[in-house]
Amino acid sequence: MQIYLPIAEMSVNVFLLLGMGGAIGFLSGLFGVGGGFLMTPLLIFIGVPPAVAVATEANQIVASSVSGVLAHWRRGNVDFKMGLILLIGGIAGSTFGVGLFSVLRGLGQIDLVISLSYVVFLGIIGTLMLVESLRSMRQRKVSAGQPRKLHQHTWIHGLPLKTRFRRSKLYISALLPFAIGFLVGVLAAIMGVGGGFIMVPAMIYLLGMPTSVVIGTSLFQIIFVTANVTFLQAYANQTVDVVLALLLLTGAVIGAQFGARAGARLHGEQLRGLLAAMVLLVCSKLFYDLLVTPADLYSLGVAL
């Protein structure tokens, strides 16, 4: 059954979109990630214009983050104060990002920047995760894990505007979460991702937040940042396709349930290793496409 997408201006099979939503939803339930970094390249791959893919995916992430954050909120796993500062950074970053997006689109460089951002960030995160999960798997076998220091003082603790975050049990400069929020906001606008895959490691390793509140707090921030991206993209570029977003999220919601159940049967390190492998796979595919000689050197630009 074909459906015509009003903003993407193309005709796509409904079941393909539901299936894609379901598959990515399954993976996001399995690994506890948003899945935007997989869905956006996939949408571009089936022929959705990159600008529409990025903006629509932001809209879909709003929905999946809401359902996620409500569950975490009930368990008290959201640090609202930290979330608020991340959010202020995120709003600033995403507003800047949407502006940058429009400028790059005018210059004809947006596709390249989207691909390069994916290659760089997926490459870094994927490698880090793979190394980490391999190390912890080996350590588990030897069963001689070194006890980690509770607090390591670095230059980061010398920054001004120190603030106490009770729920996260931290006393750090507010500039730090602001900067992380800003970076993630820019990425959300340009890459069409929630940015959880950047923010979660940054919160754990850079800020030193307890793992229990990290997911809930990042989801809380992602809702507002992706909502801001949705609004700005719809307003400035008219690239949000609600029909596409609705179809994707319907599939994603169902897929996520099955994914979460399957995830309960796997070990944490195995999960992380699998996720790392998948991230690196997407990364190398995108990188390969940048390196290989294109079939046609000439391409059509977007009508301005």
Next chain:
Amino acid sequence: MSAGTRCASRLACAAAFLVLSGAANAAQAQSLVADLSKRLVAITTGFVGTDVLLFGAVEGEGDIVIVVRGPDRPVTMYRKSRVLGIWANTAQMTFERAPSFYAIATSKPIREIAPDVVRARHEMGVDALRLDLPAAKASRNVARDWRQGLIRNFQKSGLYGHEVGSVTFLGNQLFRVELHLPANVPTGAYQVITYLLKDGHVASAQTMPLFVSKIGAEAAIFDFATRYSAYYGLIAIVIALMAGWLAHLAFRKG
């Protein structure tokens, strides 16, 4: 199927009408008459492309060339080259006007019925399209590469016909051709031009408008998104919030 039979019967009606009117005032009979099976192509939810039947009649011997053009638009193009091992867009060129859709159908191979001059004047065939670049910006060879790039890209997306369609004659006077519009056809006012060629000259021509527009829910959504883009953005967010909340409720039960 029903569309086909309806078209066929309309064709018969048109033929009967032509014969009658031809008999009535043979003195000032038109040498070419043509019509389309529909003047409006509606893009609705299930739109997967459509065929439009063009049918008509000619008086005396002659060949038919039919050209379908979408509205002209400026087209920006990019050329890639290798920068630090990565392929990036490094050159940009804007054609001031290019048809957003182009298809051609003829009753015989175009080179047999129309000399170069005629093809160039009436823009018959993608090779004959007038796609001008600002002369200052591109030398001749470079302009030709850009031009071929544009045609290739439009052909790949299905908006410029790869092949010349064939107009079939039923007897000596009646002709018909199915014109295909793909699913990604741009909206706007199209021109369908029917040329009657005799001995390599255009003896007669007829231009018909064809409208391609979004109808129904698609049109409403698109209109709203472009006209009230701020509200559209807010509604998109509200829909997503509601959907997320519903998903949470369903998830909690399950």
